[in-house]
Amino acid sequence: MTTICKLQALLQNKHMPGNKYNRTPVSPKTRLERILQYRELRKFNKIFNSSEELGDGLKEAELFANDSVLNEDESCGPLNGDILLKGTDGCERLRKQRLLVVANRLPVSAVRKGEDSWQLEISVGGLVSALLGVKEFDARWIGWAGVNVPDETGQKTLTIALAEKRCIPVFLDEDTVHQYYNGYCNNMLWPAFHYLGLPQEDRLATTRGFQSQFDAYKKANQMFANVVSKHYEEGDVVWCHDYHLMFLPKFLKEYNSNMKVGWFLHTPFPSSEIHRMLPSRSELLRSVLAADLVGFHTYDYARHFVSACRRILGLEGTPEGVEDQGKLTRVAAFPIGIDSDRFIRALELPQVQDHMKELKERFAGRKVMLGVDRLDMIKGIPQKILAFEEFLEENPEWRDKVVLLQIAVPTRTDVPEYQKLTSQVHEIVGRINGRFGTLTAVPIHHLDRSLDFHALCALYAVTDVALVTSLRDGMNLVSYEFVACQASKKGVLILSEFAGAAQSLGAGAILVNPWNITEVAYSIGYALNMSADEREKRHNHNFRHVTTHTSQEWAATFVSELNDTIVQAQLRTRQVLPLLPIKDAVERYSQANNRLLILGFNATLTEQLDTLDRRGGQIREMEPRLHPELKEPLKKLCGDQKTTIVVLSGSDRTILDENFGEYNIWLAAENGMFLRRTTGKWMTTMPENLNMDWVDSVKHVFEYFTERTPRSHFELRETSLLWNYKYADVEFGRLQARDMLQHLWTGPISNAAVDVVQGGRSVEVRAVGVTKGAAIDRILGEIVHNQGMKAPIDYVLCVGHFLAKDEDIYTFFEPELPSETLATVRCRSPGPVGLPVPKIPSGRSRSKSHHKKQRSLSTLEGNGLGSAGWRPIVPDRISVHEGSSVLDLKGENYFSCAVSRKQSNARYLLGTSDDVVALLTQLADSSSLS
Numbered sequence: 006m007t008t009i010c011k012l013q014a015l016l017q018n019k020h021m022p023g024n025k026y027n028r029t030p031v032s033p034k035t036r037l038e039r040i041l042q043y044r045e046l047r048k049f050n051k052i053f054n055s056s057e058e059l060g061d062g063l064k065e066a067e068l069f070a071n072d073s074v075l076n077e078d079e080s081c082g083p084l085n086g087d088i089l090l091k092g093t094d095g096c097e098r099l100r101k102q103r104l105l106v107v108a109n110r111l112p113v114s115a116v117r118k119g120e121d122s123w124q125l126e127i128s129v130g131g132l133v134s135a136l137l138g139v140k141e142f143d144a145r146w147i148g149w150a151g152v153n154v155p156d157e158t159g160q161k162t163l164t165i166a167l168a169e170k171r172c173i174p175v176f177l178d179e180d181t182v183h184q185y186y187n188g189y190c191n192n193m194l195w196p197a198f199h200y201l202g203l204p205q206e207d208r209l210a211t212t213r214g215f216q217s218q219f220d221a222y223k224k225a226n227q228m229f230a231n232v233v234s235k236h237y238e239e240g241d242v243v244w245c246h247d248y249h250l251m252f253l254p255k256f257l258k259e260y261n262s263n264m265k266v267g268w269f270l271h272t273p274f275p276s277s278e279i280h281r282m283l284p285s286r287s288e289l290l291r292s293v294l295a296a297d298l299v300g301f302h303t304y305d306y307a308r309h310f311v312s313a314c315r316r317i318l319g320l321e322g323t324p325e326g327v328e329d330q331g332k333l334t335r336v337a338a339f340p341i342g343i344d345s346d347r348f349i350r351a352l353e354l355p356q357v358q359d360h361m362k363e364l365k366e367r368f369a370g371r372k373v374m375l376g377v378d379r380l381d382m383i384k385g386i387p388q389k390i391l392a393f394e395e396f397l398e399e400n401p402e403w404r405d406k407v408v409l410l411q412i413a414v415p416t417r418t419d420v421p422e423y424q425k426l427t428s429q430v431h432e433i434v435g436r437i438n439g440r441f442g443t444l445t446a447v448p449i450h451h452l453d454r455s456l457d458f459h460a461l462c463a464l465y466a467v468t469d470v471a472l473v474t475s476l477r478d479g480m481n482l483v484s485y486e487f488v489a490c491q492a493s494k495k496g497v498l499i500l501s502e503f504a505g506a507a508q509s510l511g512a513g514a515i516l517v518n519p520w521n522i523t524e525v526a527y528s529i530g531y532a533l534n535m536s537a538d539e540r541e542k543r544h545n546h547n548f549r550h551v552t553t554h555t556s557q558e559w560a561a562t563f564v565s566e567l568n569d570t571i572v573q574a575q576l577r578t579r580q581v582l583p584l585l586p587i588k589d590a591v592e593r594y595s596q597a598n599n600r601l602l603i604l605g606f607n608a609t610l611t612e613q614l615d616t617l618d619r620r621g622g623q624i625r626e627m628e629p630r631l632h633p634e635l636k637e638p639l640k641k642l643c644g645d646q647k648t649t650i651v652v653l654s655g656s657d658r659t660i661l662d663e664n665f666g667e668y669n670i671w672l673a674a675e676n677g678m679f680l681r682r683t684t685g686k687w688m689t690t691m692p693e694n695l696n697m698d699w700v701d702s703v704k705h706v707f708e709y710f711t712e713r714t715p716r717s718h719f720e721l722r723e724t725s726l727l728w729n730y731k732y733a734d735v736e737f738g739r740l741q742a743r744d745m746l747q748h749l750w751t752g753p754i755s756n757a758a759v760d761v762v763q764g765g766r767s768v769e770v771r772a773v774g775v776t777k778g779a780a781i782d783r784i785l786g787e788i789v790h791n792q793g794m795k796a797p798i799d800y801v802l803c804v805g806h807f808l809a810k811d812e813d814i815y816t817f818f819e820p821e822l823p824s825e826t827l828a829t830v831r832c833r834s835p836g837p838v839g840l841p842v843p844k845i846p847s848g849r850s851r852s853k854s855h856h857k858k859q860r861s862l863s864t865l866e867g868n869g870l871g872s873a874g875w876r877p878i879v880p881d882r883i884s885v886h887e888g889s890s891v892l893d894l895k896g897e898n899y900f901s902c903a904v905s906r907k908q909s910n911a912r913y914l915l916g917t918s919d920d921v922v923a924l925l926t927q928l929a930d931s932s933s934l935s
C-alpha cells in the first residue's frame with residue numbers, strides 16, 4: 006500500500022469525524038469531496054508530522070508543491086486542480102493537476118547565438134505578463150519561440166534550452182508564420198476584433214489572399230494541437246489562449262474528446278455585426294465552441310460572442326453559455342489581473358530606487374506623463390500625442406512644466422500596417438517637438454524600444470499622470486501596473502473607455518473617449534491640476550482593485566470553473582433522456598398485432614430547417630412539407646392492416662390535407678380539435694363551450710408584430726393563433742416575442758380564457774384546455790369505433806416535437822405516473838387491466854406508483870360541436886368489448902419519444918426528423934416482412 010493509500014485508509018477509518026464505522030475506503034466522487042479529503046490529508050500531515058505511520062508521506066505531500074513557469078518564486082500549491090488518478094495498483098492518488106498553457110507566444114523568445122546555443126529573452130505583451138504571475142499550477146507552456154528554426158540541431162538544442170523554463174516549442178516555418186501570424190492573425194482577426202474593419206483583399210500578391218492565410222491558420226493550429234497531444238497526460242487541463250488559436254479546441258477534442266479544454270480571448274470580442282464580416286465566421290465560432298469553457302475579459306465581450314453564435318450559427322444562447330443540440334459550451338467573463346505583489350516588492354529593490362532617483366533628477370521641476378504601449382494601431386498613440394499637443398496649445402503656462410514619456414515597444418514589424426504606424430508616429434512627435442521644444446528640452450520623449458522590468462517599475466512610480474488612450478483594448482495591463490506602483494505618489498490614470506480595464510478601474514480613473522482629442526486634452530489639464538485629496542481617493546479605489554484581483558486569482562478561477570464545468574456536463578449527460586432504442590422499438594412493433602402510431606408533423610415529419618436558409622432572405626418556403634424521404638415508408642405503413650396511424654398536429658386542416666391527402670391515415674388538426682380519416686370528412690372534437698371571443702384582440706397584436714418583424718408570419722386557426730418567427734432574425738425575433746408576450750399577458754386579453762404558449766421560435770394563443778393530451782382520448786374513441794376494433798391496441802409509438810403544454814400526450818399512455826400528472830388526465834371508468842409496470846429509463850425520476858394500472862380508455866365528457874358539415878364524435882364507444890380496455894400495452898410496448906428536445910416527459914429522445922425518417926423506414930420494412 007502506498008503512503009497516500011495508507012493515509013486515505015487512516016483518514017477514513019480512524020481520524021475523520023463521523024467515519025468510525027466506515028471500514029471500506031470510499032473514493033471521493035465530487036470535486037468538493039476530493040478537495041475536502043485533500044484538506045483533511047494536509048491537516049493530517051501537519052498533526053502527525055512526526056508519526057512513524059506516515060513513513061515517506063511527507064515526501065509525497067511535497068510533490069504537491071509546485072515549480073512555476075520560468076522558475077519564479079514558488080508558492081505552496083493551493084487546493085485548486087488537485088486530481089485523483091488511479092495507479093496500476095488500483096489505488097487512487099492525489100496529484101497536482103497539470104496545466105498546459107497553449108499560446109501563440111512563449112513567455113521567452115529565442116535568439117540564436119550559434120549552431121547549438123540560444124539566448125532566451127522575456128517576451129513583451131500583456132498575455133505573457135499575466136501568465137508569468139500564475140504560479141499555483143504545475144504548468145507547462147506550449148507555443149512558438151518567435152524564431153524560425155529549420156534545422157534539426159537547432160530544434161533539438163532549443164527544445165532542451167526551453168525545457169528548463171518548462172516551455173515546449175512549436176516550430177513554425179517562415180511561410181506559415183508569414184501567412185498565419187502576420188497575415189490571418191494580425192492583418193485580419195486583430196483589426197476585426199478591435200473594430201478596425203477588414204483589410205482589402207490584395208489580388209496581386211497571391212500569398213496574401215484570405216483563403217491561403219486561412220489555410221495557413223488552420224495548419225498552424227493543427228501543429229499546435231499535435232504538440233499538445235504529444236505532451237498531454239490524463240487529467241491535464243489544456244488552456245488555449247487568444248485569437249491565434251481559435252481552431253485549437255476543435256482539433257484537441259477531435260484528438261481526445263475527454264480532454265479538458267478551455268479557451269480564453271485576450272482581445273475584445275466584437276459585436277456580431279463585425280464578426281459577421283469575416284469570411285470564415287462560422288467555422289471560427291464552431292471551433293471555439295468545441296471547448297468546454299470559453300472565457301473573456303468582460304461581460305460585454307462574452308455577450309457579443311453568444312450573440313454571434315445565435316445570429317450566425319442560429320444556436321441557442323442561455324445564461325450559461327451556448328447550446329447546440331444539448332451540448333453546452335460554458336461562456337463567462339474572467340477579468341485578468343496582474344501579479345501586483347511583484348510590482349510592489351520591486352519598488353523596494355536598490356536598482357529600482359536608483360532608477361527612480363535618476364528619473365526624478367532628470368525631470369525635476371516638470372510633471373511626468375507616461376504612455377507605455379506596443380506600437381500598435383489599437384493603442385491610439387497618434388490620438389494621445391495629438392491630445393497632448395492640443396493641451397500644450399491651449400495651456401502655454403504648462404509648456405515647460407510637463408513632459409510626456411512615450412514607450413512604444415516595436416511589435417509585429419513585418420505587417421505593413423504596423424510599419425506605416427511607426428512612421429506616422431515619428432512624424433507627429435517630430436512636428437510637436439519642433440513646435441514646442443527648446444534648445445535644452447523637448448515636450449515628448451519617444452522611445453521605440455522596450456524597457457526591462459525594473460526600469461519600467463521605476464518609470465511607473467515617478468509618473469504623475471498615466472495616459473492610456475487605446476481605441477480598443479482587451480484589458481490593458483499597463484493601467485494595472487501603473488496603479489500598483491503608485492502607492493506613494495498617488496498619480497492619476499487617464500483611461501480610454503474602450504479598454505477592458507475601464508470596467509474595473511473606471512471608478513478611480515478619468516475615463517475618456519480617445520477619438521475626442523479635445524476631451525482628452527481637457528482631461529490632461531484636469532489630471533495635472535487635481536487636488537491631492539481627490540488623487541488619493543481615486544488611487545485608493547483602484548489600488549484596492551488591482552491588489553485584490555490578481556493574475557493568480559484569474560487563472561485559479563478559470564481552471565476551477567473549467568473543472569466544475571466538466572463535472573456539471575457529466576451530471577447533465579446523466580440526466581439526459583436516453584435515445585430511442587430503435588432496434589427494440591422495431592422488434593416489438595413487428596411482434597405486435599394492433600399497433601397505434603401517433604406522429605407529430607412540424608419538425609417531426611418535415612425536413613430540418615437549414616440554419617443557412619434563415620439568413621439573408623434565402624427562404625425556401627414557409628409552409629411545412631412532408632419530408633420527401635418519408636413518402637415511401639409512410640405508404641407502406643398505411644397499407645399494413647395491423648397499423649393505425651394518426652398525424653396529430655397544431656397545423657390547420659388545409660395543411661394536413663395537402664400533405665397527407667393521398668395516404669390512408671388519420672389526421673388530427675389544430676391539436677386534435679378536428680379529426681378526419683382521409684377516406685372520410687372532417688369532424689370536430691371541440692368542447693361545446695369553447696370561448697373564442699378573444700380571437701380578434703389577439704389577431705390585432707399578432708398583425709402589429711408581424712408587420713414589424715421581417716420574415717415572421719402568423720396563422721389564424723380555428724382554435725388558436727400562432728405567431729411564428731423561425732425565418733426571422735433569431736435575436737430580433739426573440740426581442741419582439743418578449744414584447745409581444747408583455748402585451749398578451751398584461752393587455753386587453755389578460756383575463757380571457759386563453760393559454761399563451763411560448764415555443765422555440767413562436768408564440769401561440771389557444772383556448773384554455775386545448776392540448777394534444779386532452780384531445781387524444783376523444784380521438785381514440787372515434788378511431789376504435791370507426792375501425793370496429795376488436796382486439797386491444799398492444800403497441801403505441803408516440804413521436805413528436807411537441808410544446809411542453811402538449812406533452813400531456815406522452816403521459817396519457819404512461820401507466821406509471823406521479824399522481825399529480827394522472828389527476829390532470831381525464832379518465833372516467835377505470836376498467837383496469839393489470840399490466841407489468843414498464844421499466845423507467847435511467848436518469849428519469851418517476852414515482853414508484855406500482856399500484857397504478859394501465860389506463861382503460863373510456864368515454865369523455867362533452868359532445869363535439871356540430872359545426873356545419875362535421876359530424877360530432879359520439880361518446881361512449883371507447884372500449885373494444887364491454888368492460889375490457891382498448892389498450893393492452895404488454896411489457897415495454899409503449900414508446901414515447903421527443904424529437905429535437907432536451908427535456909421532455911417522453912421516455913426517449915430522437916435527434917432530428919432525419920432520425921424519424923430512419924425509424925419509420927425500418928418500421929415500414931418490418932411491416933412488409935410480417
Ligand SMILES: O=P(O)(O)OC[C@H]1O[C@H](O[C@H]2O[C@H](CO)[C@@H](O)[C@H](O)[C@H]2O)[C@H](O)[C@@H](O)[C@@H]1O
Nearest residue numbers: 110130131132247271272341478479480481482
Ligand atoms: O505576441 P504579440 O503579437 O507580440 O502581441 C503581444 C500580445 O498582445 C495582445 O495582448 C492582449 O492581452 C492582454 C492580456 O490579456 C490584454 O491586456 C491586452 O488588452 C491584449 O491586447 C495579444 O492578445 C496577445 O496574444 C499578444 O501576445
Ligand SMILES: O=c1ccn([C@@H]2O[C@H](COP(=O)(O)OP(=O)(O)O)[C@@H](O)[C@H]2O)c(=O)[nH]1
Nearest residue numbers: 129130131132134379414455456481482483
Ligand atoms: O517596455 C515594456 C513595455 C511593456 N511591457 C509589458 O507589456 C505588457 C503590455 O500589456 P497590455 O495588456 O497593456 O497590452 P498588450 O501589449 O498585451 O496589448 C505589460 O505587462 C507591460 O509591463 C514590458 O514588459 N516592457
